[in-house]
């Protein structure tokens with residue numbers, strides 16, 4: 001039986017990992033520059049956490065979770081996203097007593113049972129941040145800037161920032177009623193999901209993937225036109241901040257997160273190139289979330305970025321990173337005695353942080369020379385009886401063919417001067 005990777009998963013091969021490593025390093029650097037620290041959360045959690053923290057009317061919870069019962073009879077779910085786990089950890093570890101804002105970033109895998117497409121997988125990766133304790137809007141602008149600066153650092157172009165405000169439970173109450181009245185006469189023309197949403201969560205009908213392009217949805221009343229004074233002020237102040245920084249954005253009234261604990265600022269970074277899987281990053285403010293998961297009332301804001309989508313976009317723009325090679329010298333053995341010397345010498349170099357290689361295949365002298373010629377390693381050092389007797393080694397520069405004589409005891413010093421910075 002041929003065993004293949006499960007549907008919706010993919011290997012990230014050694015030829016691809018350099019770009020992944022660069023992205024992770026740049027993301028961490030940007031976060032650190034803003035005062036964020038890394039959090040690592042469990043891969044699986046109590047299923048209840050996602051029902052409460054993601055919301056049991058969402059597609060993610062209703063259709064996409066990997067839920068199973070463990071041997072102890074607990075209902076466990078592989079995390080479909082990071083926010084719920086970070087919020088649980090914030091509460092469980094008493095982080096509300098730390099000086100606010102408490103700012104954390106993460107680099108995680110996430111799992112969703114979805115129909116596999118380009119940029120849509122069942123196991124995927126997210127970079128994200130969460131910031132607790134500040135009402136904004138300055139922090140909203142900072143959170144958005146972390147993405148902007150990270151994209152700049154990666155050289156990512158043609159990305160559009162879309163922002164919206166979805167108000168607070170107060171301004172949404174009246175609006176929801178208005179939306180229900182608006183959709184009710186047309187409900188029979190809408191999809192089954194929307195028919196369910198009408199009474200429970202009409203806001204979600206605005207970003208329905210099935211009905212979203214219909215005029216009935218496009219012409220629906222817009223929450224952005226019905227914000228209360230405080231929410232309006234918050235949104236205006238956010239725009240002023242973004243204008244001051246010089247970050248371009250468009251206002252997109254269709255971005256919604258139809259759950260009560262999502263409030264005010266919502267945003268997406270969308271590629272101008274790709275079609276439906278073009279949303280690289282989505283986030284927003286969730287002033288009611290910590291409380292709804294059982295913690296003290298705490299405002300918060302965050303986002304999650306799909307790393308596969310980010311890299312697809314970068315690759316489409318021709319980004320490539322050379323594999324990281326740290327091997328400086330290849331040792332060729334002319335005799336068995338030389339092999340023992342090489343074993344010890346390689347260890348001494350490596351323990352000092354200098355990369356080296358030697359034959360591991362039992363190749364004869366000529367075959368070792370041939371390998372060294374092709375291996376793309378900057379230096380070669382042939383060890384024979386003369387070298388063992390004199391302790392003087394010849395280091396050949398493989399680019400220009402020149403040779404330098406170095407005492408065996410001076411090898412580390414020689415390569416330290418040639419190392420990568």
Ligand code: ATP
Pocket residue numbers: 081112114119120121122123124125126276277279280281282283304305306307308309
């Ligand atoms: P979509 O509308 O594309 O399904 P979403 O609203 O479900 O996205 P979020 O829950 O906001 O996405 O997750 C944040 C980001 O994670 C997305 O913008 C996307 O880049 C990425 N993402 C979400 N689901 C997947 C997936 N199945 N495979 C790869 N990336 C994903």
Ligand code: MG
Pocket residue numbers: 059
């Ligand atoms: Mg989705």
